[in-house]
Amino acid sequence: MVSRTAAEEAVRNVVEGAERGELLFFIGEQTDDQLSQWRILDTDGDAAIFAFVRRKAQGAAAGVGATTAGDAGAAAGLVVGSTAGAGSLPAAAGGHDGYSPTAMRMMEALRRMSVLPGPGEVLKATSFHLHPDFDALFVRECYPRLFEALVCKPVPRLYIVTGTPGTGVSWFFYYMVARLLKSTRPPPFIVWEHLTVPNMAWCYKHKTGEVFFGERSSFGYALDNDATWYISDGVPPQLNCQARIVLLTSPKYKTFKEMLKASASMLYMPCWELDELLVCRRLLYDTVDEPLAEELYEHYGGVARFVLQLPKTHPGEDLDKLLMELREAVDGCDTATMQELVCSISRRPEASHRLLHIVADEHFRKPYLVLASKWVAKEFAKKAVRDELQGLVRLLASTSGALKGMLYEATMHAVLSKGGRFTAAPISYDKELFVRGAEEDLVLTPCTEQESFKALSDTATYYRPSSVTFPTGDAFKRSEDTCDLFQMTVANSKTLDAKTLSNLVNELKLQQGVTPRLLLVVHEDSYPTFKLAAGKDWPPKPKQAASRVKLYVVKGVYDQPQTGTKRGAKTHLAGKALKRTRTKPPQAAPPTTQQERKLAGVADRDVPAVAGAGADKAQPATDNTAMKAAASKDKDKQQAKEKEEAKHEEKGKGKGKPVQAADGAATSGAAGVATPMTEPEYREAIVAMIRGQKGPLQLSVLGTVVKRPAAVGGKLKAYLKSHPDLFAVTPAGVTLKSPAAKAVARKTANE
Structure with a gap:
């Protein structure tokens, strides 16, 4: 039951003027026995208590008492023929017979925030009623800009917000509601629905602060108001209304196809950057070790669900167990399946998004696909090179842009590490002029292992950077008298920067007599016309480390096995650049x-x-x-x-x-x-x-x-x-x- 003190305080906080006096007088007239029969609690919040008291007072004046919170809904004006005329009262479902105290407490907490948190900060509430185990939300850097994209123009009024599953699309709902409540002109109604409760919805009335729960069709009056915001999470919304509609959903064509037919505008939420994930970890997921979060990011990519939530809900599990589902997804995907995913990702199971992520431009439009991480690209390409090379060739031929670049890089890593003979051309330069020399054979011996690194050691191994942002080099190989830096590209040109290249060479800490070589591994289609361009600080000065680097353009062929010698397997990628030569044949008996x-x-x-x-x-x-x-x-x-x-x-x-x-x-x-x-x-x-x-x-x-x-x-x-x-x-x-x-x-x- 509600206490007399809580009831009086709720009335003082919600209403002013003559009505406040009348309701306080009414509360004072109630005996303790009468108050004990009121089916509302102190914890239900001021708005809910006020609505209940108002309905009791109106019922007493009419000779009818309100005994439930459902009766209190009538006081909100959500009944046919009421003075507010805000639509019919929802059927009894959830909450207290059509009334949602948990949702009301959340909305009240959001309304009372003095300052709305910005990017990188935490939005706090009593409890998020769709996620009752959580009471805090990390505000992503993209949230404010995404909200502005929804409100900047009156047309269109239909929006779809989607993105890679696990990046925070559903959680954007709470930030969006908070922004609407704190706006200079809050909407009169906010109606929302969730896929976990089919055909049901919640309706918030800003005038009273009340939230009601019932069948979606029961909020027809609110939905026919063009100032109403109607937010649907994971379920196709009702389109025959005048409200501004926002559908939050994972990339499921079945969910948003009707909105697309109605000319809805689609916005794509970006994946997380590592720095953003680490800030969120520090604020909300401090039980997850930072090194573990970084490892998961290198494998899963920028998906908070797998980088932060997965290890938090499975404490004590090692990296191998946390990666089990990802490994299964990679192992179960061949080149034909990958081709299907690329062509129709929105029609495939959600597990497909562990392999491919959706990326868009700074305006959240013009989407394209990339592989989830360099690790996913590496494992997929390694398996494809081994088991279905021609399928991989067809896949690469059908892709473009960033996806092709990632897939090509991973493929060439797999091919180069197996060794073989590759065509290469040395590059000489004079100021801004680059000259391609006669082609040579680059013979690479196979590697027995690959290692990821953050700092380089002195061993002769084929190294791949553990950081996806490592500059200039995609892979490194050290041998006795050379150090090869491999960079893969599908582009038609490359701009060289002396400072960046010098910093990398200095970090290698090469011994005296070791020659650094930059091997630009170029797609065979681009190889004949590939050009190098001088950056603003090119050519390097004689004292700069970049001046020691020998430049080569390598024809990156992957459509046939590049077979190398087993000799030198212990020294890994020991590259030899050789001109085509003929050896003196051994003596033999004269032919007939x-x-x-x-x-x-x-x-x-x-x-x-x-x-x-x-x-x-x-x-x-x-x-x-x-x-x-x-x-x-x-x-x-x-x-x-x-x-x-x-x-x-x-x-x-x-x-x-x-x-x-x-x-x-x-x-x-x-x-x-x-x-x-x-x-x-x-x-x-x-x-x-x-x-x-x-x-x-x-x-x-x-x-x-x-x-x-x-x-x-x-x-x-x-x-x-x-x-x-x-x-x-x-x-x-x-x-x-x-x-x-x-x-x-x-x-x-x-x-």
Whole structure:
């Protein structure tokens, strides 16, 4: 029951003039027994108590007593034929028979705020009635600007506010109501509804401060007032009304399609920045450790639901458990599924938004999609490169903008870390002029591991920054005498800044004699015309660290496996920039006349080989001195090669004639076919041999003629079958696949 003191105080706080005196007199006339029968509490708030007392007084004057808070609703003028004429009383539902004391207490607390909190501050209330476990709200930086976008123009009057689930769209309701209540001309009614209570709504009457709850259709009078604000959270609103409508919803087409048909304007709430999340953590989620919040941000991206709320509601769980749902989402998404999500994210399950986030411009319009985080991009691309490369190629071809940039960067990380040979062009510069040199081969050995970092160590590992805002470099690799900085881009140009580049090189803390190289990995479509532009402080001064950096533009090819050597796996990404060269072929038995005719189409073929495997700088094709110096670094390998050649010659002498294929195939000693030392050279030597034949080449002949290097293990047949898009192995022998056959093989492999 309500106490006499609380009832009198409520009347004094809500009403003035003659009515206040009449109601205070009425309260004074009530006995304690009569007050004990009043079905309202001190905690229901001044507005609710006042409405109840007024109705009791009116009922007493008419000879009818109000015994419930539902009767008090009549005093609000929300009955047909009432003096206020504000619509019919809602049917008994929730609260106290159509009356919502919890909602009224919240509205009263919001009205009484002396100063509305700004961005980065906390909005406090007694309790948010749709979220009763919470009484405080962090005001996001975007909230004030988003509210202004809703009120700045009288037309349109229909708005949809959406965004990535978990970013605070539903919580924006409380800030919006607070702004409306504190405005110079508050709306006469605020009607709202929530998806948890279908077909029901709450109606706030500003004149009395009361809130009523009932069927949505019962608030027809309020909704037909063009000054009314009608807010719907997660449920399609009633459109046949004059009120200003705001639909708050996750990106579900089914929910907002009717509003789109009615020409509603759509606004997109942005995801959170890390700094904003950390401020919110300090103010409202201090039980969540800051390092854990940062880790979750690097994985989930800017979604407060997963970065702050998830660890708060699951205290004690480690990072692996908190990431379980995200990992499942990545593992369950192939390239075809990702393509569908990109095309129709609003028609897909909400779990899809763990992988893709919605981004808009500063006016909350022009939306586009990005991958949730660099971690999601990395894991998805790594799986796609391994399991369905051609599907990934199709996906990249169909995307654009920021999404393509993230996906391409992640794909190239996966490809580069596997090693292989890439085309690169050195860049020289003079003031603002950049000159592209002759193309070279950039041979990268595969990495056994990748590590994320905030500070660099001295080890030779393929590093990726743990911070998404790390400047200039997307990945780093240290070796004995070089340090490679990789930057991926799908753009057609790149502006270089000497100060930024110098700061990065200084942070690397390179030892004397270590050469930094900036490798701009460019999409193959942009590679031919890619240009570098000088920033305001370019070129670097001689004393700046950037002046030591060697520049390269690398053709970022990902549509076929880039196979590298297993050698050097312990040193990870040990890159070698080499010109295409030919090595001196080993001596072999002289070919027969028949062989000479067969070899005519092979002898002049130029097979790339690694000349000077220990070198780390680009070697020109005609630089014999450099080639000899590189070869002399590894005497053991040279001696082993000579022994192998001696065995081959001895074997030929023992048979009385050279090893000869029945079909006249070329031997490994044929001019232009180098003895392979790495897997790419071995593969290209096989291709050169097969290409010169009119028909299939026998496995036994191929295995005898082309020596398998130590870097390639297993049997020849298994190796050929591991490249189904290149070689066709049949009982008749081995042939190269035609372009059409290659396409079929790729499709079969993907399926």
